[in-house]
Amino acid sequence: AADLAVNGVSHRGKVLTLDSMNPNVKRVEYAVRGPIVQRAVQIEKELKEGVKKPFTEVIKANIGDAHAMGQKPITFLRQVLALCSYPELLEDNMFPEDAKKRARRILESCGGHSIGAYSASQGIECIRQDVARYIERRDGGIPSSPDNIYLSTGASDAIVTMLKLLVCGEGRSRTGVMISIPQYPLYSAALADLGAVQISYYLDEDKCWSLDVAELRRALNAARQHCNPRVLCIINPGNPTGQVQSRQCIEDVIRFAKEEHLFLMADEVYQDNVYAEGCKFHSFKKVLFEMGPEYSSTVEMASFHSTSKCYMGECGFRGGYMEVINMDPEVKAQLTKLVSVRLCPPVPGQALLDLVVNPPQPDEPSYTTFMKERTAVLAALAEKARLTEETFNTVPGITCNPVQGAMYTFPRITLPQKAIDKAKEEGQVPDMYYCMRLLEEEGICLVPGSGFGQREGTFHFRMTILPPTEKLKVVLQKIREFHLRFTQEFS
Amino acid sequence: AADLAVNGVSHRGKVLTLDSMNPNVKRVEYAVRGPIVQRAVQIEKELKEGVKKPFTEVIKANIGDAHAMGQKPITFLRQVLALCSYPELLEDNMFPEDAKKRARRILESCGGHSIGAYSASQGIECIRQDVARYIERRDGGIPSSPDNIYLSTGASDAIVTMLKLLVCGEGRSRTGVMISIPQYPLYSAALADLGAVQISYYLDEDKCWSLDVAELRRALNAARQHCNPRVLCIINPGNPTGQVQSRQCIEDVIRFAKEEHLFLMADEVYQDNVYAEGCKFHSFKKVLFEMGPEYSSTVEMASFHSTSKCYMGECGFRGGYMEVINMDPEVKAQLTKLVSVRLCPPVPGQALLDLVVNPPQPDEPSYTTFMKERTAVLAALAEKARLTEETFNTVPGITCNPVQGAMYTFPRITLPQKAIDKAKEEGQVPDMYYCMRLLEEEGICLVPGSGFGQREGTFHFRMTILPPTEKLKVVLQKIREFHLRFTQEFS
Structure with a gap:
């Protein structure tokens, strides 16, 4: 900031200006x-x-x-959240038993039985267990461990944290991250913030925004001239483009990631939002494991989910999780350390996530209304x-x-x-x-x-x-x- | 990652290892x-x-x-949160009218009248207005504008965001940030993450952990040899040291910040936690304004507060705010843009903050119990x-x-x-x-x-x-x- 002497008094510009900021x-x-x-x-x-x-x-x-x-909130979710917020309501007869049962279980896993206590930085353990079981059901029994689940403040938080871990190097060794075009601009924003190199691959509008491995390869080869490509981000179902990837396409992408030694980031927050005839959601993890141990034991991956979309649409609660697969244990320790600095994701959002992954069952009183x-x-x-x-x-x-x-x-x-x-x-x-x-x-x-x-x-x-x-x-x-x-x- | 050829198959190490991470x-x-x-x-x-x-x-x-x-949650806070979570309870007679009134006001300011909607990225407008009025009452009428209030995910979030804005330059021009020793390790962690230079100034244990401007000056002068000091962080009341700064000390610090052209970051999350006889909390903003326009119109500052401490102790909700003072309008636009990438702070935490800054009044039914x-x-x-x-x-x-x-x-x-x-x-x-x-x-x-x-x-x-x-x-x-x-x- 320049010094200006006016009437003998030194006047300086602001410390923080557009020119002097990050x-x-x-x-x-x-x-x-x-x-x-x-x-x-x-x-x-x-x-x-x-x-x-x-x-x-x-x-x-x-x-x-x-x-x-x-869109109206789902009754069951909000009943449990009210019970967790004000446990005196557990004594009341106005709430169904299954809502009370969920609330009691969540409260028992909170410090001092209060959602006002900090949780473990990775998220409440019993909720991470529920998330793991949910993933196992979704993926036809492929195992999931609560140790690989990190609860987050919406999906955005986990995506940015994962990208932060992955970015290193300077100049031509700087980490390159492949993202689709069109993309959800959280990705380009996070890459700009981290000073990483954005590698754009184009979706094929003429083929219903499908993803072609030849285009991935073109983008990768071009990027190798000026950076070190290490990460491939996929959004499925697509945002902003609304396509649902075929199983074959996912397999091709995984094969490509393995061949090219890329860390896969699968943004799957719309996994319950599939509408078109003949379309089905295939999780990257399930396809990875169906491809056999050559893939399932080597390809590093993180998958992201959120309470903001699907049928709940509970954006304001900022709930979410990520599952990491084949992550180096030393890196996982670093990830755990990194998330601990922010103490914990919002506990009401964690509670909400627990209900999404552990909804009312057919023999429970809230089932009919919920469904x-x-x-x-x-x-x-x-x-x-x-x-x-x-x-x-x-x-x-x-x-x-x-x-x-x-x-x-x-x-x-x-x-x-x-x-x-x-x-x-x-x-x-x-x-x-x-x-x-x-x-x-x-x-x-x-x-x-x-x-x-x-x-x-x-x-x-x-x-x-x-x-x-x-x-x-x-x-x-x-x-x-x-x-x-x-x-x-x-x- | 090294390639190893075993039986003609290429085996490579992990993409993401301790050596190849950020x-x-x-x-x-x-x-x-x-x-x-x-x-x-x-x-x-x-x-x-x-x-x-x-x-x-x-x-x-x-x-x-x-x-x-x-510690038990404060009844009034949790009643309003339950009402916001499950507005059907507004029809019930079990809640006091002032709790219902607060809940209705919060819900009316939410998209679709639901705390499950995203809020404005800076935080819900009527809550920012309540925060501004709270600050005005606290500081004896010194004006506060809702435009300068940013709601956050706990105080940590706002502190890291503010530091991120402030860090720039390379080598000897890299931003230096002054923090007390002992410090709360969020600061050293954020500085490491951002690659900023930590400038340590020591609190005087023999004088009840007080802060001496001579020590600030020593630390600053030493740091000028190898970085560009631009920021001074203060925690008052102190963490981990529990001291409460005198009004004189705060005035000296502000004078120092102005002389040395430093951006002030005042971590005031313990402002309601003052116990010792003769000690009183003085906000940096109040002292700044009492020092006259030469200071109040020039010194750039951010002050941080949280719902996690004080008498509430609602850590799990991750509520908080920051007030920025004398911030360059162009930088403020950048700050608003930056926080928009994460969409919004958790809305239940925002609602909680609203109650903290707008608690029951003497003529309201919850007042006696609350007090x-x-x-x-x-x-x-x-x-x-x-x-x-x-x-x-x-x-x-x-x-x-x-x-x-x-x-x-x-x-x-x-x-x-x-x-x-x-x-x-x-x-x-x-x-x-x-x-x-x-x-x-x-x-x-x-x-x-x-x-x-x-x-x-x-x-x-x-x-x-x-x-x-x-x-x-x-x-x-x-x-x-x-x-x-x-x-x-x-x-």
Whole structure:
């Protein structure tokens, strides 16, 4: 900071300025909550203050936030959380016995029988046991150990921690991390923050956003010129692209990771969100173990899950876990040490995770209601996935792959050259210009495709399919009208 | 990783090993949950399995975890949390109206009226408003703006985020951060992780762990030879040392920070934990503003608070906030962007924080019970602070400063030379050897002073004063007996 002498008094600039701050942080971008969302919040305030707009509410379809879109919490989960928060309710007759049983078990595993105590940094042991058993059931009996489970603050926390462990070296030896394009921008943000090298591999939009090993190899070989590629990140079901990978594709990816000596990070937070006929979720771990000991005893992997998605949509609780496989025991000790610095993941989120991996059973009183609520959420999502794809594909200039899973559609939009020129004039990338106009004119908040990455010269947006069906229909209709108007304006 | 050809098949080592992992992570140390705590957990398991020990339970006095030590949650806080978790309870008559009112207000500010929705990344707006009003009341009306409040996942999260923003440069230009010795090891761990330079300044044990500006200046001048000092961290009331800084001392520190162009980080999570006669908590912000505009409009500062300490002790909820003062608006935009990548702090922790800053008022139905519970916790802590100091000072070879505030005592122990030699033989630092022996022989888990830093040749341990009074008396008695036995053994 420069010294300025004014009237004999030394005046200095701030200690912390844009020029003197951490340059890696400056490079971080996170479009899901970027400028367009800030403008949406501002417009909401203006509406409240009585400013006239061509719409009466802002619909935020920018983020996978189910409850904010009106989805009701699952009764059983919230009953147990209330019991854990205020155990005096255990004496009451208003709660079913299975909810009380779960709450008692969680409380007994907490220090002083309170969810206000710190837990073990890796997470409460009996919850890690429940997670391991859940994974075993999911994967047809392939063993899972609680020692390999790390509970986390949402999945994001575990993903960033895992990347942090993996990044080292300088210059051409700096760790390279392969991520899909389009990607979920947590990955690019974390890599910028850590100063790691992003290696982009492209998903094939023409083949329903599928992943091709030849493209992985192309990206890897190109990256070897300037960094040390060590990590391959996969999101399945896909975010923002909504595809569900085939078993064959997963096998190919695992073989590639082994051949190329890469650590696999499998982001599987949408594992219960699969809608399309013929699609099925295959966990990377299950496929790995079915490929035999040559793979299952060598390929290093971490898989991530969360309480924020699926049928629960409990984003605010920040619950999640990661399972590590074939991790060097010395590195695991380092991981355990690293997570201990932050003491522990939020205990209410841990409790919630326990219920997700250990839900009511057929012989328990809450079973019927629980299953009814769960099925209704997933059936509505499947219906909305279909509706979204069908509607967009009737709009000239919008093409849309099936939403096989997850919670998003990532349609491609054709923009007239004049609109692209206009955006440049305004100093915006074209899809940001498009989305900003949509927000200002229709009150709908989407995220431009450029926030996730897309092939040069193509344009997209990400929209969640979470609004209630009737509202979703309105949203789709408004986007349709806007798109036609916008296209006409610039033709 | 080396390739080994066995039977024509290429075998390679792991991708991620101790040698190939992030070297900064390797340098991280966190004694509060280090090897001694891992051994304590192991001993607990052995006891459960029926292994005979000279004791029947392990008492973990290593961490400020009030509920784990038997402190009961404050009724009002937990009632509101239960209502927020399961809003059907709002229809019930079992909860007082003020609890319902708080819950309704929190739910109305949540997306979809659910604490399962993501909040704004900076935290729920109406809670940030409540925090700002709380700070204004605390500081006698000095204004506080919700725009300067960032809710966080415990205080640790905000401290690490703030340090991350501040660290830049390479070699001799690398950011240096001044921390007290003894310190809370989150600081040294975060600095190792970020690759920043730790600048140690020593607290004066002979003057009740007070802070002397001459010592700050000595440390700063020495550090200027090899790094770029930009940040000064203060913990008040002190952890692990329990001192409460005088108003004069705070003024001197602020003057020093201004003169030396340092960003101030004030860790004030123990602000409600002040016990000693004549001691009072003075917030850095209040003192800064009382020093006049020359200071209040220039010195950059962040202050941290948490729901984990004080009378609540709700560690598991991971609630907290930071207030930033005089931060460059462009940097604030970067901070907001950075926190958005992790989406939001846990919403139940935010709700809890709202209750802490907006507790029952004299005209509300929960007031009497709330005040009774709050006062009882703080009075018991004050009594235990006194008891701890008095007991330790009767033991030959232990000297102990008054526990003026916070939750810990950090007594100095005199170790015979033969014990120091024996520790070296065992490959342990002397106070770790002492604490391990205490754990094995008495079942008491403390943290060696070396985990916090101490002057060369001196030895200490940190013990929380949290065990219930009767148990604390036993703990103190056992430490006394152990210390005498240990000293005798090596004389």
